Amino acid sequence: MIYETVRWKMADDRICAEFAGNKGLMPGKLRLIDQTLLPEKLEYVESDDIAEIHSFIKRLVVRGAPAIGAAAALGLAAAMQKSGADSRESFMCELRRSADYLASSRPTAVNLFWALGRCVDALKKSDADSPDTLKEKLLEEAFSILNEDMLLCENIGKNGATLLKDGMTVLTHCNAGALATCGIGTALAPIYIAHSRGLKIKVYADETRPLLQGARLTAWELDKAGIDVTVICDNMAGFLMGKGRIDLVITGADRIAANGDSANKIGTYSLAVLARHHKVPFYIAAPYSTIDMNINDGTAIPIEERAGEEISRSFGKQTAPPTVKIFNPAFDVTPHELISGIITEKGLILPPYKDGLKRYGLQLL
Amino acid sequence: MIYETVRWKMADDRICAEFAGNKGLMPGKLRLIDQTLLPEKLEYVESDDIAEIHSFIKRLVVRGAPAIGAAAALGLAAAMQKSGADSRESFMCELRRSADYLASSRPTAVNLFWALGRCVDALKKSDADSPDTLKEKLLEEAFSILNEDMLLCENIGKNGATLLKDGMTVLTHCNAGALATCGIGTALAPIYIAHSRGLKIKVYADETRPLLQGARLTAWELDKAGIDVTVICDNMAGFLMGKGRIDLVITGADRIAANGDSANKIGTYSLAVLARHHKVPFYIAAPYSTIDMNINDGTAIPIEERAGEEISRSFGKQTAPPTVKIFNPAFDVTPHELISGIITEKGLILPPYKDGLKRYGLQLL
Numbered sequence: 001m002i003y004e005t006v007r008w009k010m011a012d013d014r015i016c017a018e019f020a021g022n023k024g025l026m027p028g029k030l031r032l033i034d035q036t037l038l039p040e041k042l043e044y045v046e047s048d049d050i051a052e053i054h055s056f057i058k059r060l061v062v063r064g065a066p067a068i069g070a071a072a073a074l075g076l077a078a079a080m081q082k083s084g085a086d087s088r089e090s091f092m093c094e095l096r097r098s099a100d101y102l103a104s105s106r107p108t109a110v111n112l113f114w115a116l117g118r119c120v121d122a123l124k125k126s127d128a129d130s131p132d133t134l135k136e137k138l139l140e141e142a143f144s145i146l147n148e149d150m151l152l153c154e155n156i157g158k159n160g161a162t163l164l165k166d167g168m169t170v171l172t173h174c175n176a177g178a179l180a181t182c183g184i185g186t187a188l189a190p191i192y193i194a195h196s197r198g199l200k201i202k203v204y205a206d207e208t209r210p211l212l213q214g215a216r217l218t219a220w221e222l223d224k225a226g227i228d229v230t231v232i233c234d235n236m237a238g239f240l241m242g243k244g245r246i247d248l249v250i251t252g253a254d255r256i257a258a259n260g261d262s263a264n265k266i267g268t269y270s271l272a273v274l275a276r277h278h279k280v281p282f283y284i285a286a287p288y289s290t291i292d293m294n295i296n297d298g299t300a301i302p303i304e305e306r307a308g309e310e311i312s313r314s315f316g317k318q319t320a321p322p323t324v325k326i327f328n329p330a331f332d333v334t335p336h337e338l339i340s341g342i343i344t345e346k347g348l349i350l351p352p353y354k355d356g357l358k359r360y361g362l363q364l365l
Numbered sequence: 366m367i368y369e370t371v372r373w374k375m376a377d378d379r380i381c382a383e384f385a386g387n388k389g390l391m392p393g394k395l396r397l398i399d400q401t402l403l404p405e406k407l408e409y410v411e412s413d414d415i416a417e418i419h420s421f422i423k424r425l426v427v428r429g430a431p432a433i434g435a436a437a438a439l440g441l442a443a444a445m446q447k448s449g450a451d452s453r454e455s456f457m458c459e460l461r462r463s464a465d466y467l468a469s470s471r472p473t474a475v476n477l478f479w480a481l482g483r484c485v486d487a488l489k490k491s492d493a494d495s496p497d498t499l500k501e502k503l504l505e506e507a508f509s510i511l512n513e514d515m516l517l518c519e520n521i522g523k524n525g526a527t528l529l530k531d532g533m534t535v536l537t538h539c540n541a542g543a544l545a546t547c548g549i550g551t552a553l554a555p556i557y558i559a560h561s562r563g564l565k566i567k568v569y570a571d572e573t574r575p576l577l578q579g580a581r582l583t584a585w586e587l588d589k590a591g592i593d594v595t596v597i598c599d600n601m602a603g604f605l606m607g608k609g610r611i612d613l614v615i616t617g618a619d620r621i622a623a624n625g626d627s628a629n630k631i632g633t634y635s636l637a638v639l640a641r642h643h644k645v646p647f648y649i650a651a652p653y654s655t656i657d658m659n660i661n662d663g664t665a666i667p668i669e670e671r672a673g674e675e676i677s678r679s680f681g682k683q684t685a686p687p688t689v690k691i692f693n694p695a696f697d698v699t700p701h702e703l704i705s706g707i708i709t710e711k712g713l714i715l716p717p718y719k720d721g722l723k724r725y726g727l728q729l730l
Contacts, residue, residue, distance in 0.1 A: 039685060216684055220686045223688055231685045233574035234598070234600035235599035235632025239635070240692075266604060273603055274635060274638055277638045311596060311598055315679075315680030324588050324595070324596055
């Protein structure tokens with residue numbers, strides 16, 4: 001029962017892997033869980049059509065930076081298997097057009113551009129002439145992206161699992177799990193690893209307003225993996241900490257400044273303040289690449305404001321008067337003083353973060 | 366534009382008042398805003414039928430302890446105007462039956478039992494023999510309940526308004542406003558009073574999961590009254606405090622212990638912790654009768670746990686997997702150390718609360 005979520009994802013990967021093994025003679029398709037239907041329905045979408053794959057990313061069928069990147073790369077590879085190009089030149093021309101088109105599916109998703117760019121670059125550098133060889137190389141590169149992210153998640157999990165003891169209760173926010181990555185997630189990875197080692201870990205998942213990624217996605221994937229999970233509203237976290245029922249908080253991060261200040265889903269900062277008040281350790285789990293050494297501290301991280309309708313008309317119901325103002329910041333920044341440690345694939349970084357970051361090889365500007 | 370909400374309520378009261386003036390010759394009806402339809406539709410329900418009035422309370426057409434009490438008393442009075450009883454004895458018998466029936470509409474609403482009991486007691490004590498005189502007395506008592514609560518709200522407002530200065534921004538949680546009381550509310554009363562004096566007050570209203578009373582009701586009534594209100598998700602309060610954008614927090618309370626520990630809607634405690642961290646004053650506003658001197662501290666206040674479906678199926682959609690556990694405490698207790706002051710109709714009580722409570726005449730057990 002361990003890793004059921006991950007095994008499911010691996011089963012999907014195997015479908016891709018099959019078409020890789022068949023070298024385009026029997027072209028495969030990108031297969032994804034349709035996350036827009038969770039938790040009501042578990043349905044898959046499959047395609048090797050570039051326009052359809054574009055719409056999967058645009059419609060949030062797949063979300064989470066690492067998952068978007070890998071889906072775009074694998075989608076590009078699947079679509080290009082059908083290419084009728086008869087020369088390297090025409091294949092590369094078609095590849096660039098397709099990659100540019102997929103890159104337009106989510107305007108600000110850095111991982112999306114990075115993964116597509118990496119695929120195009122790999123083929124540019126290759127000296128292969130035959131479109132068939134290029135197709136093979138493209139699949140190889142897309143799978144490298146997938147496999148590297150799986151390994152990265154695994155290592156975050158192993159490094160974070162050192163913090164967990166049998167019987168502990170962990171609180172998490174939003175979804176930084178298997179559904180957001182190619183592997184076992186970032187914030188949830190230590191929990192999956194501890195669970196796989198036979199430790200009993202209880203998880204409280206903040207529902208995470210306004211889009212409820214915690215209730216819809218985190219609860220779903222932990223439940224599928226057989227992990228004891230309970231959903232709460234965001235405003236109940238303080239109550240649980242006050243009752244001594246939370247041992248540890250772990251959340252993901254979207255961007256980490258050179259001093260350790262961490263931007264993540266709105267509500268993370270409140271959790272960190274509550275954790276400090278209750279002397280509950282508060283950890284961030286994220287790939288090392290999330291640390292942006294060009295940013296000295298959190299004040300330089302811009303906070304995206306999203307449409308008020310996400311709050312006032314969530315789930316198709318008018319829950320606030322249409323005439324009333326809504327404030328909907330999508331992220332907040334947790335200052336490094338409130339962070340007990342940053343769990344990365346390279347190791348667990350403890351304060352002071354500037355020294356910790358240096359130890360792992362990043363230099364301050 | 367000042368007090369528009371309150372004027373609306375008074376307009377409704379006047380309808381009741383009209384039937385009072387007509388002494389049952391042209392029986393009037395209880396008229397209420399149907400709060401279940403807010404904020405999508407403003408519709409009124411009217412009735413003098415005891416079964417219908419029972420269902421108004423049961424279905425949460427009217428909610429908020431003081432509003433429920435007054436609605437039950439006025440509803441009882443309206444229904445009893447139609448009584449065909451020809452003796453004091455048969456009138457009293459019918460009255461008791463009707464009051465008992467209305468009391469069964471919400472099993473744990475203390476104000477409901479109190480208001481109905483007060484009406485029955487007033488008639489028991491009266492020496493009137495004629496059913497017509499008893500009907501008049503009943504209306505009188507019901508209106509006393511209404512008017513006393515209006516005055517109480519007004520005085521909470523005046524006492525709390527001393528804390529507000531022009532240009533201040535106040536954060537509130539849940540709905541402790543005009544819709545929950547017969548007057549201008551408790552937590553919102555200082556804001557209405559300050560606004561009526563020409564002060565510009567900006568309000569942030571926590572949407573208040575799971576039932577969204579802040580987004581649905583607080584935002585609606587403040588907007589109607591012409592007060593600058595912005596809805597946020599509960600998890601955004603810390604972000605705003607961190608940016609220095611909140612000057613004061615005011616919430617209501619359901620029950621206050623002798624030492625000042627205050628039970629209120631879930632999420633209030635988290636707000637109080639966040640306010641302390643950011644050095645933002647945190648006030649409770651409540652009728653003096655909310656202070657329960659039989660309870661030494663907050664640990665003795667039981668916390669109601671409500672159905673998980675309020676969280677997992679709110680918005681009419683399944684937002685968490687149906688197989689997953691949900692934890693849904695309806696209230697939390699804010700310890701007195703985190704409370705800057707308790708605003709009552711008798712005055713503003715400042716710490717230490719035991720002394721403050723004594724000054725206003727309550728004795729510790």
